[in-house]
Amino acid sequence: MTDLWTWSGKFYGRREGNHLIHRSGRCTGVFHGIEVYAHDRRYLGELMADRLIRDSRKALYTGPGAPKTMHRPSWSYNPKVGYAMYPGCEDFPEPK
Numbered sequence: 001m002t003d004l005w006t007w008s009g010k011f012y013g014r015r016e017g018n019h020l021i022h023r024s025g026r027c028t029g030v031f032h033g034i035e036v037y038a039h040d041r042r043y044l045g046e047l048m049a050d051r052l053i054r055d056s057r058k059a060l061y062t063g064p065g066a067p068k069t070m071h072r073p074s075w076s077y078n079p080k081v082g083y084a085m086y087p088g089c090e091d092f093p094e095p096k
Helices: none
Strands: 002-006 011-016 019-022 027-032 035-037 043-048 051-055 089-091
Touching (some): 027 043
Antiparallel strands (some): 002 011, 019 027, 027 035, 035 043, 051 089
16 A cells, blocks of 8 residues: 655545555546546546646546445545646546
């Protein structure tokens, strides 16, 4: 398990194997390499060190879907200092 924050420093959740688990305990994505895809196969973002970021140029990418059944107890951590955003990127989205 690896704890993960968004690029702006907000605690998002953790990586368990290839699954991205939101701090609410819900599985919100699946990793395919460093990229993260939602249940409906749309690109959510990618992993850089312990931070999640979204490359807006990849918004139309699709990949493997994530399972909807995985759920864990919720938890939280303190935020971290955010990083300057790369051109063409935005902060990792919160689940809908």
